[in-house]
Amino acid sequence: MTLAPLALVREGAAQLAEAGCETPQLDAEILVAHSLGTDRTGLRRMSEEPLGEANEAAARGLLARRAQREPVAQIVGYRWFRNIQVGVDSRVLTPRPETELLVEWGVGLPADARVADIGTGSGAIALALADERPDLQITASDVDSGALDVARANATRLGLEITFVQGDLLDAVDSELDALISNPPYISDSELTGLDPEVVDYEPHLALTAGPDGLETVERLVEQAALRKIPRIALEIGAGQADSTAALLAEAGWAHVEIRDDLAGIARVVIGDNSGDRI
Ligand SMILES: C[S@@+](CC[C@H](N)C(=O)[O-])C[C@H]1O[C@@H](n2cnc3c(N)ncnc32)[C@H](O)[C@@H]1O
Incomplete structure (x- = not known):
């Protein structure tokens, strides 16, 4: 029975x-x-x-x-993000609710803006933007071919148009950009071992860690974006990294810098704007 x-x-x-x-x-x-x-x-x-x-x-x-302790999203094979079902597996970070803050910023971009999502992983940010703002011209980049396979499969299933490229940060993005959006790895090497088994044992470490203070990838990305004079940039960062990231953007030449909190009250997104738009 x-x-x-x-x-x-x-x-x-x-x-x-x-x-x-x-x-x-x-x-x-x-x-x-x-x-x-x-x-x-x-x-x-x-x-x-x-x-x-x-x-x-x-x-x-x-x-x-x-x-x-295998994550529920990897067992069922998807996670809802904004209005779309994003397919996930062990090759990508499962998109987190706080990352929707970046998309909220992205949906306010000017018509037909050329946007790059750097470190696209499952494609969540790029896909949600394409779903909500079909006029945007979106390029999504990741260094990892397995992640890009997941992102491409998501785009095909959802019928969304995105240009995918493989490379280190902005290296493979040739086109001019009006905006850069990114949820880069931002956990410090030492923090990793303290995280839940769902993260440490099942999510790709390439998606998680960025050097001793967790800021290595953010620093390189800001440097590259400043050299290319990208007018608008929005970065997700970890708890306690907002002030240093805001200072980094200001030093690199963004005139207006803003920090936005997530629903838990953690400073989660740092935005730089040189376009003259109101942020
Ligand atoms: C925190 S995950 C974000 C995934 C997805 N954008 C999201 O928000 O759910 C970071 C992603 O950046 C990629 N990545 C790590 N280092 C990179 C680099 N140097 N250049 C490009 N992508 C990188 C990882 O492969 C991973 O997919």
Whole structure:
């Protein structure tokens, strides 16, 4: 006799709590629902009928992966970001809600602006911008070919037009740019080991770390953007990096510099603007 869906959720949630997962009930609901081809609302409507052996085995398989601390997004294969479903796997950073702040800035860019998303990973930022502002001319770059494969597959599935290039920061972006947007790696080498297993064991370290203070990539990117006189730049940064990044932009020649907080009240995005627009 197999369990009913909600009974398996209860059992799975206990298993995930024991494994140290932060949101065991939510995760168990998502995974059991996913294994049954439905969502959490659908799951609640399901009868108390037993699952059957094949369904129960499939759901238990997903719960076992989560108990090893594999992220839910990688198990189900996607994460919602703004209005789009972004496919993810272990080759890319799963897009975070706070990164939507960068997209909020990007949707305010002037008509037909030429924009580069540097370190595109899954393509989340570039894809959300293309979805909400089809007039923008978007180039997305990453140094990692595996990440670019994920981003290209997302663009094809979503039917969004983006030019993808592979290279170090701005090296492979030949066109003139009106704006640069980037969520670069910004974790310090020493911070990495203290992060949750979901991050350390399952996300690419290339997407995470940037030297002893976490600012190596930001510094190189600002230098390159200043040399190319890109008028508008928006960078996501880590907690505690806003003031030094703002100073970096001001020193590199951006006249108007602004810091924006995320929903948790952490200074998360630094913007530089030389266009004469109001930021
Ligand atoms: C923090 S992840 C951001 C991914 C995605 N843009 C997002 O916001 O979810 C940083 C990305 O930068 C890429 N990256 C790291 N170093 C790079 C470099 N020197 N040049 C270009 N891309 C780089 C990584 O491969 C990774 O995909």
